Amino acid sequence: MLVCLDPGHGGSDPGATYGTLYEKTLTLALVLALGRRLVDTYSVDVMYTRQDDRFVGLSERARIANDARANFFLSIHINAGGGEGYEDYIYPGTEKGATGRIRDVLHDYIAHFLQKLGVADRGKKEADFAVLRETVMDAVLLEVLFIDSAKDRALLVSPEFQDQFAAAAAAGLADALQLPLRGTPTPAPTPAPTSSPGPEVLYRVQVGAFHDRQRADALAAELRQKGYPAIVLPESVAGH
Ligand SMILES: [Zn+2]
Incomplete structure (x- = not known):
């Protein structure tokens, strides 16, 4: 933490x-x-x-x-x-x-x-x-x-x-x-099904994918209004 x-x-x-x-x-x-x-x-x-x-x-x-x-x-x-x-x-x-x-x-x-x-x-x-x-x-x-x-x-x-x-x-x-007192042994971590991610792992949540930039911007603006730090990222969809 x-x-x-x-x-x-x-x-x-x-x-x-x-x-x-x-x-x-x-x-x-x-x-x-x-x-x-x-x-x-x-x-x-x-x-x-x-x-x-x-x-x-x-x-x-x-x-x-x-x-x-x-x-x-x-x-x-x-x-x-x-x-x-x-x-x-x-x-x-x-x-x-x-x-x-x-x-x-x-x-x-x-x-x-x-x-x-x-x-x-x-x-x-x-x-x-x-x-x-x-x-x-x-x-x-x-x-x-x-x-x-x-x-x-x-x-x-x-x-x-x-x-x-x-x-x-x-x-x-x-x-x-939920900070443990100093020197308190931390409880054993729940075994992860695959390799255990360290504290450096960052999980992103995607909530939409659009071909139309305006629709993406509109959804991001709506999320930001609700307090989520939404961003729009362009991504190539070559092959579709
Ligand atoms: Zn001040």
Whole structure:
């Protein structure tokens, strides 16, 4: 299981700001704390779209995770704009599938932890964010408190809060993604009928083949609207 962690913003893009406090700094602190917690506690591989203060474009973030064939993508942001509390996002239309199930579990763990600190639960939401749209694996984006709320900000800048948040998010991910504890022997794999495929195998699902490009594009557009990352590939049919 490979989890890709994505700290929002970075480099020339500070994200939301409050005085000299930047969203990009807080997202990186939370992501690094979460990554440490995950690999220290669970049997899981963790990768990052950035691990220092650098600019990475939104499509590039998705491409990094897609190229590495990550199994799950988690983006962390800090909110702004006059509210307070926690909310998370999945791509529109994915709430009934695996993405929605993972988000539900993760949300429960994080919201329950934050509730003990008196932080408001703003709910489970959907949005057409680029990193959710362009990643091919299940993806969730967290908006962790508001940088322009004094109450939220006091928590965000606290290393203790950052560690506790990381622990809650890691426990939620472990439950949602069925991560075994580190050192736990993994159950014997079900014998495969033929040669056993390694984790590098990628299975593609074809849903249509057309001689008419417009019909192919129309079906792909319909699938994308439903949240599937559909693409149209030309293929020679010489011999027919
Ligand atoms: Zn952001």
